[in-house]
Amino acid sequence: MSRGRAARPVGARTPDAARPVGEVTRGTTAPNRLRRADRWIAYRCGSALTDAAGPPLVVDLGFGAHPVTTVELAARLRAVRPDVRVVGLEIDPDRVAAAAPAAAPPQLTFGRGGFELAGLRPVLVRAFNVLRQYAESDVAAAWATMSTALAPGGLLVEGTCDEPGRVCSWVLLDAAGPVSLTLAGRLATLAGPAGGGPAVLAERLPKALIHRNVPGERVHALLRALDESWRAAAGYAPYGPRQRWLHTVSALRDGGWPVLDRPARWRLGELTVPWSAVAPAGG
Structure with a gap:
């Protein structure tokens, strides 16, 4: 390859x-x-x-x-x-x-x-x-x-x-084609001083999406909403990065994003959404 x-x-x-x-x-x-x-x-x-x-x-x-x-x-x-x-x-x-x-x-x-x-x-x-x-x-x-x-x-x-x-x-x-996108990270890495929160996930998007992280694209909107939810959940930081992430993903779902799976998966640092939620514009 x-x-x-x-x-x-x-x-x-x-x-x-x-x-x-x-x-x-x-x-x-x-x-x-x-x-x-x-x-x-x-x-x-x-x-x-x-x-x-x-x-x-x-x-x-x-x-x-x-x-x-x-x-x-x-x-x-x-x-x-x-x-x-x-x-x-x-x-x-x-x-x-x-x-x-x-x-x-x-x-x-x-x-x-x-x-x-x-x-x-x-x-x-x-x-x-x-x-x-x-x-x-x-x-x-x-x-x-x-x-x-x-x-x-x-x-x-x-x-x-x-x-x-x-x-x-x-x-x-x-x-039939792509079904879903999953973002996953070590929660301590997301919360660490050099982690920068969920924004670090953008650096490892799959090839089909990494060049689509620009305004007007769905994946850009998802990452922006995820980052905003992470900042809003800052009050949970004293309870550890897992609690902050759980509240971040929950807020993302409550905001209308079609988050898949249950909190048991979120606890592992995962976020999965249908492909239709992030598919490149016009594609």
Whole structure:
């Protein structure tokens, strides 16, 4: 997967069917970097695993220079479905070879592949810190290429996060397109001196939205309303960042934003809204 723009359209097929679609990335990763997304995936996408007739197949696309986050994903999803099979895909064959010692066939394997998902038909795909590295104009084609490869009823979670995994965002998609946007952060990071409140979440919006954080766009309006609610909840700061965040999200919902999920999820530093609430204007 690419650190820069793809040399060809993301959705394009090449004459060589074995050649993955995409480009090699910088590949940085770290243990527990995707823990927030994994926790949400197990909660929100768990039914895609439990409803599968046989061992469900999950693809971790673009695992990077080290396979640690794929290993962690497999362990976390086994708590939902013990017979889950996870395949980590990378375009760079050297990374696939380096990941081989971490494999535990048949439940955890690694292979070469890109947005076409190596011809697999997974019920779930996690693609993190991949599309952020492409041009915004490439996003729709990449989403379509991945979604087309899903098994019936399959789901795609595409997002980004900072290096330690303290600030994240992701889009949930099904075969019909994007379903929701989730913003998630370590509450102590949001409340800390350098955190700047929920505004820090804007730095890690997915590629489809990061350039849309401007007046006139829905995601800009959401982030502005979230920041205003955070400031209004300053009186709860002495009770800790969790209480302040809970009142922030509650005020956002009371203000008319279609906040999804219950306070049990908000307590984890999450905020999920329907895609229609943040979809780019005119798109």
